[in-house]
Amino acid sequence: MEMVFIAAAIIIGMGALATGIGFGILGGKLLEATARQPEMANQLQVKTFIMAGLLDAVPMIGVGIAMYLIFVVAG
Template sequence: MEGFVALACGLIIGLGALGACIGIGLMGGKVVEASARQPELMDKLQTKMFLLAGLIDAAFIIGTAVALWFATSNPFKG
């Protein structure tokens, strides 16, 4: 059973990192496109981008914390 917990923790952290990286990459690309179209909105877009990047990273960090919690307090240890 300990192997399944380690596998689950790896999947939680790995898929969370993959999702966060893809999300931030897509968002960054769209912000660059939008600021190229309307340079006068660049300050507002940059502020919103950093706010959203923090929220995306927060979801990944929470997932990592849950995975580490499962890894250290495994109820299946005998």
Template structure:
């Protein structure tokens, strides 16, 4: 049972990291694309970029916290 919990924790962290990397990469590429098309909007777009990147990172960190919960205070253990 402990091995399955460790595997699940690893999958939660790994898939969350992959998703966050892909998400931030897509947001960053769209920011550069739009900044190249309309340079006068770089300031407002940059604010939105950092806000969205922070939210994506926060979702990943919530996944890490849930994985740590399962690893150390397993609610499913008898």
């Protein structure tokens, strides 16, 4: 029973960690690309926001799975 709670905590924690790393890499690459080609800054920013939205979906799926584990499997 308590293993389900540990599994849910690991799912949420790893999702948050991976998202933080992903956002760091994404922001760094945006700055590098903007420094190399400043005239494309607007296009790069739009594409970065689209990727940030997709990147942010991953921990939300993890939270959904963790809630399923807590409330359905352990309940």
